[in-house]
Amino acid sequence: MTKKIWLSSPHMGGKEQEFVKEAFDGNWIAPIGPNLNEFEKDICEYTGSHHCVGLTSGTAAIHLALKILGIGKGDLVLVQSYTFCGSANPVIYSGATPVFIDSERLTWNMCPKALRESLEDLYKKGLIDKVKAIIPVHLYGMPAKMDQISSIASNYGIPIVEDAAESIGSTIRNEQTGTFGEMGVYSFNGNKIITTSGGGALVSHSKEHIDLARKLSTQAREDAPHYQHEMVGYNYRLSNVSAGIGRGQMMVLDERIAQRRANFDRYMRLFESLGLHEKIKVQEESEIRYSNRWLTAVYFDPKYFDKDTSTRLRIHLEALHIESRPLWKPMHMQPVFNDFSYYGGTVCEDLFYYGLCFPSGSNLTEEEWQRIENGISEFFR
Ligand SMILES: *Cc1c(COP(=O)(O)O)cnc(C)c1O
Secondary structure, three states, X not given: OOOOEOOOOOOOOOOHHHHHHHHHHOOOOOOOOHHHHHHHHHHHHHHOOOEEEEEOOHHHHHHHHHXXXXXXXXXXXXXXXXXXXXXXXXXXXXXXXXXXXXXXXXXXOEOHHHHHHHHHHHHHOXXXXXXXXXXXXXXXXXXXXXXXXXXXXXXXXXXXXXXXXXXXXXXXXXXXXXXXXXXXXXXXXXXXXXXXXXXEEEEEOOXXXXXXXXXXXXXXXXOOOOOOEOOOOOEOEOOHHHHXXXXXXXXXXXXHHHHHHHHHHHHHHHHHHOOOOOOEEOOOOOOOEXXXXXXXXXXXXXXXXXXOHHHHHHHHHHHOOEOOEEOOOOHHHOHHHOOOOEEOOOHHHHHHHHEEEXXXXXXXXHHHHHHHHHHHHHHHO
């Protein structure tokens, strides 16, 4: 049997098991312990965040961020439509209503123009006071246009919760994604650039926010010898065992970014050698925008390609035991979010129909690379 090439698989650095062993040796098999403290410190140090809490998932981190902002029934949260459902589901958990916003064509992330239009429209409708947060996403590692988004948000006094689940290590003017908003969210799910097998983190410059998140994540227990509760909490704290994996992974994060960026470059060389580089589009870096290139995603320009190109290519690769995946299906096109409003055009819809993500693991071998390159070349010849 030919070995399957996965889109993005976990890639351990080597030190992870030592930290996990420490957890066992100290019997810190709990959502508390030295690995957890150190992992949070590592994240602060790496990202320049002042405060960090380790959580069970990125989705949990977004949920807590919304809780901390006091968001509930009747409130509106503006969410980038082009994303994974983990960005939007917490809005529903908190009882609020999502409003979806289109992307722009350079970064594929939240379109500042569509954002401004949505706010102007909600203002006209007398709903502006209901808008309690904006959630831009840095998809596939590419930073969103945070300068414009932040300035629009601050004009209206609306806090930003940055979904940096896919973009740890990506920067804007050398500042880390996740640190521009009121709060930022990272994910350490198994397919992300680094993983704790499952996990996430919430970061902020505000100590109050993170103290509250820590309390809410452990069932909001009050300071008393018995179990005293004055708020509804959650069981969202990361395990000290998982945090041990995270500590090992933080040590190799820069290496992983270099490897993922090299993957991207290699795909670009491949498309160039096939004479296709002018006919495809990718998320664009700039002088200020630097991406960890978590996944290499390619858009087959409708000017040159049929609508079924990405599907046919995906099936062609599947037959060669190579996993590829359509780009995110926008949230406003998902049956579960049918009832909610959407501002923008067809940018994210086009990305969904004409795009494909290629195997982007940091652990791809040369032999696997050759299979991928041959597979893609064969399809286009
Ligand atoms: C992975 C991801 C999340 C959710 O993170 P989990 O840890 O899987 O809950 C949220 N948003 C985006 C954009 C993601 O890719």
